Amino acid sequence: MKIYVHHKYTYELFWYFFHGVKVDPTKVPVVTEQNRYQVKIWNSNIHSIKAKYKGTDLDIKFVNDRFWEDESAHHIFDVTINSLQNGLSSDRMFILPTMEGFKNDWIPFLNGLKYKVRKNVHISWISWEGFNLDEEGIDVSKLLKEDINLYNDNVTNPDRTKYIFSQSFMSFIFPDTTATREYYFFYDWLKLKTEYEYKLLYPVRRVYDSKLYIANGIKKDLNENDTLITYSSFTDSNHYIWKHQYEKDYNEFLKFPNLKRLEKRGYNIEDFGGEWMKNNMEEGMWKMFGLAEVNLIHENPMTQCFSEKTICHILAGKLFLDVHYRTIQKIHKVIDLLGYDIPEYPLPEYDDITDIMPWLRIQMDDEVKWKELTSKLNEWLEYIRSCFLETVKTKNSLLDEIFPKLPKNII
Amino acid sequence: MKIYVHHYYSYELFWYFFHAVTPLEEIPTWFESNRYNKNNKVREEVSIKFTYKNIDFTCIFCFDSNWNNTDGYHIWDYTIHHLEIKKISDRGWNEHIGNDLYDTIIPLMNKRANLLKDKISIFFIDWETSDDKITPTLNKLLNPNITLYKDELTHIENNQKVSFTHILWSFLYPNTIGLREYYFFADYLKYKNDYKYKINYPIRRLSKQKFEVATEIKKFNNPAFNVTLSSFTNYNDDERTQKDADKYFTSIMELIGNENYINKRGYNLKDWGAEYNDNNMKEFMWKLLTISEVNLLHESTIGYGINEKTFSHILANKPFIPIYKKTLNFYSEILKTYNYKIKPFPLDDLGWWKKIYYLNNVSKDDVKWNILMNEITEYVSYMRKSLFEIMNTHNGYLDNLLSKQNSTKNIL
Numbered sequence: 001m002k003i004y005v006h007h008k009y010t011y012e013l014f015w016y017f018f019h020g021v022k023v024d025p026t027k028v029p030v031v032t033e034q035n036r037y038q039v040k041i042w043n044s045n046i047h048s049i050k051a052k053y054k055g056t057d058l059d060i061k062f063v064n065d066r067f068w069e070d071e072s073a074h075h076i077f078d079v080t081i082n083s084l085q086n087g088l089s090s091d092r093m094f095i096l097p098t099m100e101g102f103k104n105d106w107i108p109f110l111n112g113l114k115y116k117v118r119k120n121v122h123i124s125w126i127s128w129e130g131f132n133l134d135e136e137g138i139d140v141s142k143l144l145k146e147d148i149n150l151y152n153d154n155v156t157n158p159d160r161t162k163y164i165f166s167q168s169f170m171s172f173i174f175p176d177t178t179a180t181r182e183y184y185f186f187y188d189w190l191k192l193k194t195e196y197e198y199k200l201l202y203p204v205r206r207v208y209d210s211k212l213y214i215a216n217g218i219k220k221d222l223n224e225n226d227t228l229i230t231y232s233s234f235t236d237s238n239h240y241i242w243k244h245q246y247e248k249d250y251n252e253f254l255k256f257p258n259l260k261r262l263e264k265r266g267y268n269i270e271d272f273g274g275e276w277m278k279n280n281m282e283e284g285m286w287k288m289f290g291l292a293e294v295n296l297i298h299e300n301p302m303t304q305c306f307s308e309k310t311i312c313h314i315l316a317g318k319l320f321l322d323v324h325y326r327t328i329q330k331i332h333k334v335i336d337l338l339g340y341d342i343p344e345y346p347l348p349e350y351d352d353i354t355d356i357m358p359w360l361r362i363q364m365d366d367e368v369k370w371k372e373l374t375s376k377l378n379e380w381l382e383y384i385r386s387c388f389l390e391t392v393k394t395k396n397s398l399l400d401e402i403f404p405k406l407p408k409n410i411i
Numbered sequence: 412m413k414i415y416v417h418h419y420y421s422y423e424l425f426w427y428f429f430h431a432v433t434p435l436e437e438i439p440t441w442f443e444s445n446r447y448n449k450n451n452k453v454r455e456e457v458s459i460k461f462t463y464k465n466i467d468f469t470c471i472f473c474f475d476s477n478w479n480n481t482d483g484y485h486i487w488d489y490t491i492h493h494l495e496i497k498k499i500s501d502r503g504w505n506e507h508i509g510n511d512l513y514d515t516i517i518p519l520m521n522k523r524a525n526l527l528k529d530k531i532s533i534f535f536i537d538w539e540t541s542d543d544k545i546t547p548t549l550n551k552l553l554n555p556n557i558t559l560y561k562d563e564l565t566h567i568e569n570n571q572k573v574s575f576t577h578i579l580w581s582f583l584y585p586n587t588i589g590l591r592e593y594y595f596f597a598d599y600l601k602y603k604n605d606y607k608y609k610i611n612y613p614i615r616r617l618s619k620q621k622f623e624v625a626t627e628i629k630k631f632n633n634p635a636f637n638v639t640l641s642s643f644t645n646y647n648d649d650e651r652t653q654k655d656a657d658k659y660f661t662s663i664m665e666l667i668g669n670e671n672y673i674n675k676r677g678y679n680l681k682d683w684g685a686e687y688n689d690n691n692m693k694e695f696m697w698k699l700l701t702i703s704e705v706n707l708l709h710e711s712t713i714g715y716g717i718n719e720k721t722f723s724h725i726l727a728n729k730p731f732i733p734i735y736k737k738t739l740n741f742y743s744e745i746l747k748t749y750n751y752k753i754k755p756f757p758l759d760d761l762g763w764w765k766k767i768y769y770l771n772n773v774s775k776d777d778v779k780w781n782i783l784m785n786e787i788t789e790y791v792s793y794m795r796k797s798l799f800e801i802m803n804t805h806n807g808y809l810d811n812l813l814s815k816q817n818s819t820k821n822i823l
Contacts (some may be wrong), residue, residue, distance in 0.1 A: 005440075015679050026642075026674040030685030037507055039500040039687040040450075088449040097447050173680055184680055185697035192602035234499055265438065268430050268581060268803055269594055273422050274440030276449040286595035393679060 002059045002073040003402075007059045008042035008079050009062035010035075012174035014049060017076060018060060019170050020396035021051040033401040038086040042085050053399050068109075074402050078123035082106070084175065091177040091277045092128050098136065105216055121222055122402060124151040124164060126171045132305025134159040151398065155333055163399035167332055169388055172311045178277040179285070180308055183315035186285055187385075190316050193290060199226040199364050200321075201292035205280070207235045207253045208246040211298060214323055217354030224258040227362050233263045239275050262287060281308060285316070293374060294319040296353065301326045314385050319377050323353045331384060338395075340387045346376035412468050412812070413483025418491050420457035420472035427584040427784065428486065429470060430444040431806040432461040452495065463809045478523055484812060485527055489516070489536040490776040494585065502538050503688045503719075509545045515554045529638060529815075532808065536562040536581045540716025560808065563716045564744065574807025575745045578716075579798060580720050589696070590719060593726035596696055597795075601729055603701065609635035609774045610732075611703035613673075614663075615643055615691065621709060622659040627767055629666040630796040635774040637703060639671045640664070643686050673698065692719060696727070704784060705730040707770070714740030725795050730787045732770070734763045742794055749801045754793050757786040 005017060005310055011030045015389060023240075035041040047062040061067075068075065083089045083098035090286060102125075110121060117252060125133065125140065131360040133141040133152060141150055141159045150161040153168035172180040204211045215229055235241055235250060243250075264272045288295070297309045301324035313320040322328060332342045350356045363369045418424055422440050436459060445451040457472045471477065478485065479543050479667060490508075493499045507743040533551065540563035547566065549559060555569045564580045580589045600795035611629055614621045617640065625638045640663055664672065676684045683694040686747045699706070706729065710720040721738060733739060736759060743753045758766050773779045 011682060011684050015682060019679045026413075026681050028676070028682070030676075037499060037505050038497055039685070039689060042499070087448055089453065090450050130497055170679075181680065182693075182697075186599075188697075188701070189599040192599060196601075215427075268426050269591060269799075271422060271426060271438070272447075274449065278449065282592075286592075286598070290598060336557070389680075 001056055001402075002070075003061070004067050004070065004073045004075050005060065005062045005139050006065060006068070006075060007062060007079045008064050008085050009047040010046045010175065012176060013062070013081065014060075016081075016167065016170050016174040016400065017078075018049075018051060018053075018058070019166060019392045020394055020399070021053045021058060023049065023051040043357065050198060053396060054403070056403070057155065058399075059216055068113060069117065071114065071120075073120065075117065075121045076398070077106075077121070077123050079123065080127065080171075081175075084177065090156060092126065093375065095127060095129060095131070098127075099140075102140070103143065107140070107143050111143075111147055111409045115147060118147045122149045122151065122398065124167060124398065126151075126153040126164075126306060128153065128171070128307050130154060130300065130305040130307075132158055133161045149401070151401065153306070155330055155337075158303050162401055163337075164401065165338060166392050166395055166397040167183075168397075169311070169392055172308060172315075178308060179281045180312055180315065183285060185282075185311045186289075187315065187317045190289060190318060196291065196293045198228040198292035199370065200228070200294050200296055200360075201288070202227070202229045202231065202296045202298075203284075203288050204253075204298070205232040205234055206240055206242070206246075207231055207250045209249050212253050214296075214298065214353065215253060217352075217357050218258075219256055221354070221357035222363050223361065223364060227258055228260060229256055229258055230260045230262050230288065230291070233261060233265060234275055237275075241268050246262075256350075260345060270371075277308065281312065284312065287317060289318055294321060294377070296321050296323060297327075298323040299327045301352075304330070306330070314381065314388060317378075317381060317385060319374060319381060321347065321377075323351065325350050325352075335387055338387060343380050343383045345380055346373055412466060412482075412816075413530060414468060414470045414812075415477050415480060415483055415485045416470055416472045417475060417485060418472060419452040419474050419495055419721070420455070420514055421453065421585065423584040423586060424472070424491065425459060425578070426582050427491075428488075428808070429459075429461060429463075429468075430580050430802060432463040432803050432809070435460040436464065443601065446770075450724070461771050463806060464813060467810075479526060481527060481530070483530070485523070485531045486534065486808070487520070487532075488536070490534075490537060490581075491585075496589070501688045502536060503588070504537075508537055509540075509548075512545065512548055515553070517549070520557060521552075521554040523587060524556045527556075529558070531556070532558040532560060534560045534574075534577060535607060536560070536578055537564065538581075538716075539720050540565070540712050540718075558811070564741065565715050572807070572811055574811070575605045575748060576802055576805050576807045578717070579722070579802050582719060588692045590692060590723055590726060592693075593696055596700075597728040600700060600729060606702065606704045608637040608703040609780060610705050610707055610770055611637045611639055611699075612707040612709075613639045613641075613695075613699050613702075614709070615641040617663060619659070619661050622663055624709070624760045624763070624767065625663055631771045632725075632772060633771050636771055637671065638663075638667045638686065639673050639699070639702065640667060641673045642675045643691075648749070688719070692723065695723070696790060700727060700759070705732055705787060707732050707734055707767075708738075709734045710738050711735065712741065713737050717741050725791060725798065727768065727796055728791055732758060732766070732787065732789055734766065735805045736760070736762055742798070745801065746797055749805060751797050751801070754790055756790050757783060 007013060011028050014028050029047060032043050034043045034045065044064050049060045051058045051060060079102045080092045080098060083101055086101060088097040088101050092311055131138055133150060151164045152161050155163055157163065218227055218229060273279045295318060297320050299307060299309055299322055330346055335342055348356055348359060363373045416428060422438050427439050438459060439457060442453045442455050444454050458469055460469050490502045493507060499505045520533060550566060550568045553559060557570065559578060560569045560574045561571060564573060612625060614625060628636055628638055684690045708720050708731050710718060710733055712718055712736050721733060739756050739759060746753050761769060773783055
């Protein structure tokens with residue numbers, strides 16, 4: 001099967017698109033004439049790699065903008081990678097420039113391809129933001145012709161867009177734009193740390209109303225000796241666009257007793273720089289994972305995708321609870337989709353975590369119960385981690401979607 | 412005092428050039444030009460006020476403009492320039508380094524020095540202290556009014572200086588090879604106490620010398636003394652390394668066994684990619700600091716400079732033993748310059764063969780081994796603490812500027 005990847009080549013992109021295939025890693029090229037003296041160069045020459053997936057031979061070619069007219073190949077294009085390669089962004093997060101670049105430059109071009117090509121065109125937009133591709137203002141699934149295949153990282157979609165787990169997961173790893181891959185290796189080291197000053201950490205980067213609500217719940221029900229709330233210096237910097245909108249909440253927030261301000265802009269080596277995702281993830285790993293046994297993370301309950309918050313905890317094997325049970329349900333749903341048994345979760349079901357804070361207090365006050373809870377939480381987390389990692393080692397969601405489209409005589 | 416920095420602004424470059432100062436305003440990070448892409452050049456001119464040793468300064472990051480302003484000092488860094496024009500991605504060895512000196516850089520800087528006289532400084536820090544071509548070229552052809560800051564303690568002639576603090580900070584900012592992470596890694600490395608070996612001799616690029624050392628170590632048949640070899644050494648595309656690798660590869664593999672072959676090109680998440688300095692340093696941190704209590708390092712700077720091998724270990728607070736006798740002299744020079752007590756390294760008076768034999772013996776005696784490990788650990792911790800104190804409180808370039816100012820005043 002011939003597959004054209006319409007991006008410039010790097011070995012990281014090979015793994016992002018083609019994890020799970022059978023290939024000798026040393027046959028995945030790394031050094032070329034273009035990048036020999038400059039690691040950051042995206043290679044624009046054609047790169048061919050042979051691999052096998054589920055018994056089928058793959059003839060993979062990274063061709064950048066060439067060969068779009070070929071009717072015999074599958075054509076892969078990733079909206080965010082395009083944005084990265086054109087310098088519109090430096091990680092997956094910023095939607096606006098990425099979306100505008102795609103709408104203006106690519107949608108008219110893709111729609112103009114022949115039908116025989118279009119049906120083999122596979123467009124993925126993995127953004128970690130959870131918007132639907134038919135959402136007003138996004139409109140990508142409406143603007144792109146129906147026969148072009150669309151994929152994203154939303155576990156459920158209201159339109160024709162399909163969820164691809166393995167690429168969604170690998171997008172946090174390769175290309176390694178946000179240093180999330182480091183959390184995978186951090187796992188071996190984090191488990192060596194057994195003594196923590198606090199049992200539970202609620203890390204807040206930006207203070208706003210719903211964070212204040214949870215912090216109030218912590219103040220009301222949990223023992224302040226066991227619990228720490230941190231907030232990032234970013235929240236009162238001029239870069240925080242909602243700074244004035246949430247000023248009242250911020251002032252309230254500052255009254256909490258068990259509060260610690262994390263200075264992102266430390267002196268010299270302690271300066272973690274600007275509010276780019278990579279800087280935040282590096283700060284998170286080195287400065288926030290060593291504070292408490294368990295982190296209480298605050299994912300957006302409305303989104304259907306995973307963000308770097310959940311994924312970095314899973315990669316590092318760092319115990320976490322989520323403010324909303326929906327995140328846990330989302331994880332279980334994916335585990336089910338991947339064909340694994342859904343594990344038992346050691347906490348009772350809740351809407352938001354304040355519902356069970358009295359219960360949590362009982363566990364935290366009793367060392368035996370707390371040990372039992374964290375041990376079960378660890379078991380749950382290890383299971384999730386191993387399911388996710390095993391999947392990206394052996395399966396490829398995009399290829400699984402592409403394969404059924406092959407005529408039977410080719411298979 | 413005004414200092415024109417002829418580079419595109421980044422907060423990392425601010426710290427590289429002006430570490431140890433007291434900023435009088437926030438050090439900016441975000442601009443219109445880099446908000447969505449942190450790798451974009453900041454095309455705005457950026458001024459920051461700071462004090463250093465009670466003197467007020469303003470630094471102006473102004474890339475290629477303002478070269479005609481005679482109201483301040485001008486600085487330019489050769490490697491940063493090549494990073495900016497995307498010829499290179501870190502300071503280490505690179506084919507492009509040095510090629511443009513003769514025809515482009517030196518004539519251009521000499522021309523600028525005609526106007527600016529002694530108000531111009533160039534940093535030439537390439538982590539390659541053994542080059543025998545570049546330094547003499549600079550010595551011979553660069554206008555002697557220009558102050559050249561270099562990273563080697565040899566051939567210091569004319570108006571040349573060594574700013575120890577800039578050399579040290581060059582490994583951290585801009586953080587092109589992931590060395591800054593070693594500093595934070597120290598917080599977790601300290602918890603590890605179940606190493607498989609006492610000593611490991613990690614080889615990345617196999618050479619005759621390293622093969623001989625490895626052979627000698629393996630002759631001891633000492634289970635505490637290990638040798639690892641990176642798969643890079645068998646990397647056929649690199650002619651430079653392949654000659655030695657071909658010659659010794661089979662023999663060394665017989666000695667060390669497959670379990671000590673560090674496969675850089677793993678599957679998927681475990682693929683560390685190509686032989687770039689940043690890939691190597693990341694791989695080393697996560698994989699090779701875990702093997703033994705102490706690493707036996709083959710750094711070939713012999714005291715005239717340093718490279719990332721020893722400094723990464725100091726940053727991570729990881730015990731190490733340099734194979735050469737004088738490797739640590741450079742660090743001693745730094746301590747001496749800033750009036751810190753020099754701590755002797757326990758094995759530094761031993762040549763490399765004697766050192767290896769000594770290590771073999773001492774690793775078989777737990778009491779002696781623990782004493783040695785304590786001494787090495789103390790040395791590394793002392794060095795880490797002292798170097799960071801120096802790096803946070805001194806700035807070699809600014810010190811030189813201030814002393815120049817004072818001497819000028821005296822003359823006047």
